[in-house]
Amino acid sequence: xxxxxxxxxxxxxxxxxxxxxxxxxxxxxxxxxxxxxxxxxxxxxxxxxxxxxxxxxxxxxxxxxxxxxxxxxxxxxxxxxxxxxxxxxxxxxxxxxxxxxxxxxxxxxxxxxxxxxxxxxxxxxxxxxxxxxxxxxxxxxxxxxxxxxxxxxxxxxxxxxxxxxxxxxxxxxxxxxxxxxxxxxxxxxxxxxxxxxxxxxxxxxxxxxxxxxxxxxxxxxxxxxxxxxxxxxxxxxxxxxxxxxxxxxxxxxxxxxxxxxxxxxxxxxxxxxxxxxxxxxxxxxxxxxxxxxxxxxxxxxxxxxxxxxxxx
Amino acid sequence: xxxxxxxxxxxxxxxxxxxxxxxxxxxxxxxxxxxxxxxxxxxxxxxxxxxxxxxxxxxxxxxxxxxxxxxxxxxxxxxxxxxxxxxxxxxxxxxxxxxxxxxxxxxxxxxxxxxxxxxxxxxxxxxxxxxxxxxxxxxxxxxxxxxxxxxxxxxxxxxxxxxxxxxxxxxxxxxxxxxxxxxxxxxxxxxxxxxxxxxxxxxxxxxxxxxxxxxxxxxxxxxxxxxxxxxxxxxxxxxxxxxxxxxxxxxxxxxxxxxxxxxxxxxxxxxxxxxxxxxxxxxxxxxxxxxxxxxxxxxxxxxxxxxxxxxxxxxxxxxxxxxxxxxxxxxxxxxxxxxxxxx
Numbered sequence: 001x002x003x004x005x006x007x008x009x010x011x012x013x014x015x016x017x018x019x020x021x022x023x024x025x026x027x028x029x030x031x032x033x034x035x036x037x038x039x040x041x042x043x044x045x046x047x048x049x050x051x052x053x054x055x056x057x058x059x060x061x062x063x064x065x066x067x068x069x070x071x072x073x074x075x076x077x078x079x080x081x082x083x084x085x086x087x088x089x090x091x092x093x094x095x096x097x098x099x100x101x102x103x104x105x106x107x108x109x110x111x112x113x114x115x116x117x118x119x120x121x122x123x124x125x126x127x128x129x130x131x132x133x134x135x136x137x138x139x140x141x142x143x144x145x146x147x148x149x150x151x152x153x154x155x156x157x158x159x160x161x162x163x164x165x166x167x168x169x170x171x172x173x174x175x176x177x178x179x180x181x182x183x184x185x186x187x188x189x190x191x192x193x194x195x196x197x198x199x200x201x202x203x204x205x206x207x208x209x210x211x212x213x214x215x216x217x218x219x220x221x222x223x224x225x226x227x228x229x230x231x232x233x234x235x236x237x238x239x240x241x242x243x244x245x246x247x248x249x250x251x252x253x254x255x256x257x258x259x260x261x262x263x264x265x266x267x268x269x270x271x272x273x274x275x276x277x278x279x280x281x282x283x284x285x286x287x288x289x290x291x292x293x294x295x296x297x298x299x300x301x302x303x304x305x306x307x308x309x310x311x312x
Numbered sequence: 313x314x315x316x317x318x319x320x321x322x323x324x325x326x327x328x329x330x331x332x333x334x335x336x337x338x339x340x341x342x343x344x345x346x347x348x349x350x351x352x353x354x355x356x357x358x359x360x361x362x363x364x365x366x367x368x369x370x371x372x373x374x375x376x377x378x379x380x381x382x383x384x385x386x387x388x389x390x391x392x393x394x395x396x397x398x399x400x401x402x403x404x405x406x407x408x409x410x411x412x413x414x415x416x417x418x419x420x421x422x423x424x425x426x427x428x429x430x431x432x433x434x435x436x437x438x439x440x441x442x443x444x445x446x447x448x449x450x451x452x453x454x455x456x457x458x459x460x461x462x463x464x465x466x467x468x469x470x471x472x473x474x475x476x477x478x479x480x481x482x483x484x485x486x487x488x489x490x491x492x493x494x495x496x497x498x499x500x501x502x503x504x505x506x507x508x509x510x511x512x513x514x515x516x517x518x519x520x521x522x523x524x525x526x527x528x529x530x531x532x533x534x535x536x537x538x539x540x541x542x543x544x545x546x547x548x549x550x551x552x553x554x555x556x557x558x559x560x561x562x563x564x565x566x567x568x569x570x571x572x573x574x575x576x577x578x579x580x581x582x583x584x585x586x587x588x589x590x591x592x593x594x595x596x597x598x599x600x601x602x603x604x605x606x607x608x609x610x611x612x613x614x615x616x617x618x619x620x621x622x623x624x625x626x627x628x629x630x631x632x633x634x635x636x637x638x639x640x641x642x643x644x645x646x647x648x649x650x651x652x653x654x655x
Binding site: 206208209211212213214215216217218222226227230231 | 359362363364383384385386389390391393394395397398399400401410411414415458462
């Protein structure tokens with residue numbers, strides 16, 4: 001019996017390290033770089049160069065008395081460490097970001113669970129949920145400023161009519177009231193998009209899994225804890241990281257609602273940088289605080305990018 | 313084991329009625345299969361029995377107790393879902409023991425019962441794996457194991473084999489049949505696959521458009537279908553229907569003939585026709601014959617060794633004692649007394 005000689009398989013082209021991520025084959029990288037050039041030029045011009053310039057300013061004295069930046073090393077950072085006001089704005093930022101993130105995620109999750117049920121008018125409610133999101137941020141802030149207004153705000157009117165308070169309260173004139181107001185405003189604006197994330201996650205869930213859990217004896221709480229939350233975990237991670245980044249960057253709503261007051265009660269890092277740069281015209285200090293501000297955003301951004309690349 | 317009675321059960325979704333006045337008694341340890349075309353209400357009926365949907369009117373009784381308002385977990389029922397519905401973030405062992413954990417069963421008892429079920433279903437080496445690490449057949453066995461662990465009085469199966477490939481389906485069908493023998497528990501099984509129904513069932517419930525058309529043993533339904541719906545649904549290839557007048561029985565609107573009862577002969581021995589398609593299955597041969605005046609081609613099941621060619625002119629004939637008579641409403645009629653029908 002003769003045996004046919006084994007035919008050599010056609011050799012496949014060498015594969016680059018990026019192939020595991022669906023990247024380019026060897027020999028195609030040069031073409032890839034050519035395609036990337038326009039994006040790299042635009043990125044360098046509008047993001048990288050301004051960022052590096054600002055980074056450089058953080059190590060200079062550059063204010064109304066110094067027409068040109070003067071290199072002073074780490075002096076700005078030492079000044080920051082010695083300034084209770086600026087350190088206070090880090091604490092304020094931490095409080096604001098924590099409260100706004102936790103309440104946004106909690107309210108959006110609860111709202112998504114409601115909107116995921118079958119009931120008459122669900123489509124209308126889902127559409128109406130997006131209204132806060134389509135409003136311009138400053139308009140939303142002024143709406144809430146009016147709601148919290150001590151003299152003619154609807155919050156006071158409602159609480160007075162229900163007998164919960166005896167006298168109108170100046171909500172935006174106390175530290176706790178102002179922080180509460182900015183957190184509520186931010187949560188109100190952020191809930192629609194966050195709800196959409198959760199709703200998308202819920203709709204991708206196998207309904208039969210919930211049915212199976214019911215047959216196994218799961219209560220509503222068990223279904224939420226043992227099935228819905230594990231299913232939503234990837235969505236929750238993305239939502240948390242995006243919310244932290246968005247809240248760390250928050251400026252317009254807080255500025256429109258309280259201007260950072262009363263007495264710095266809502267002066268988060270973004271407001272601090274704005275004041276240093278455009279009230280005090282201390283660009284060097286503003287850049288130094290800005291650099292630290294960016295540093296606070298890096299860890300959540302890193303987590304987010306790692307999550308994205310892991311799934312890519 | 314449990315008995316189960318459905319009395320006058322109705323169900324609508326919005327304004328659309330889905331089930332009409334369902335009456336059915338299921339005995340202890342019986343294996344009952346619901347069959348019917350897609351959308352006939354068989355899965356809805358299963359969900360009502362399970363308690364996942366509410367009954368609009370009528371009563372569901374399990375072991376003499378009306379359970380219309382009893383939650384699913386308290387009915388003593390376990391269900392195997394079409395998509396398996398395994399919990400993706402839990403291991404096989406956790407999936408199987410979940411119901412017991414919720415019921416507050418001691419950990420040692422959970423482990424014992426999970427292990428026992430795993431041994432029955434040959435899942436022992438897979439207990440620590442996640443569902444995504446299992447093949448389709450293994451997932452199916454885990455879904456069955458999850459039901460077994462609860463030691464229910466009634467098993468419900470909702471098209472459990474429909475996501476498996478043909479070879480695996482045959483294997484799993486055999487496993488379910490073995491399980492039925494071993495456990496002896498009352499089982500209700502939904503399928504649109506009549507081979508599953510015929511091979512597994514003690515009794516088959518044929519449903520159509522939200523109504524029960526006929527209940528009976530597989531052979532009873534095959535041999536004495538109550539109407540043309542049942543006649544056409546049970547049997548593969550399905551029963552041929554010929555106009556009564558064409559085969560010499562004008563009293564009947566239609567005459568039904570199983571493919572194996574169609575006689576094929578040379579021209580001049582019955583209804584004249586032409587062979588349009590031939591399917592060789594090895595042991596059998598299906599000849600599809602076009603006959604003037606008959607809407608669908610008549611299928612004849614012949615011996616696999618027989619020579620039949622496409623385009624060949626043939627005649628077909630049918631025997632009165634193997635054919636079924638249906639009136640204009642599609643209901644079964646008593647047999648006629650002439651002994652052979654031909655053209």
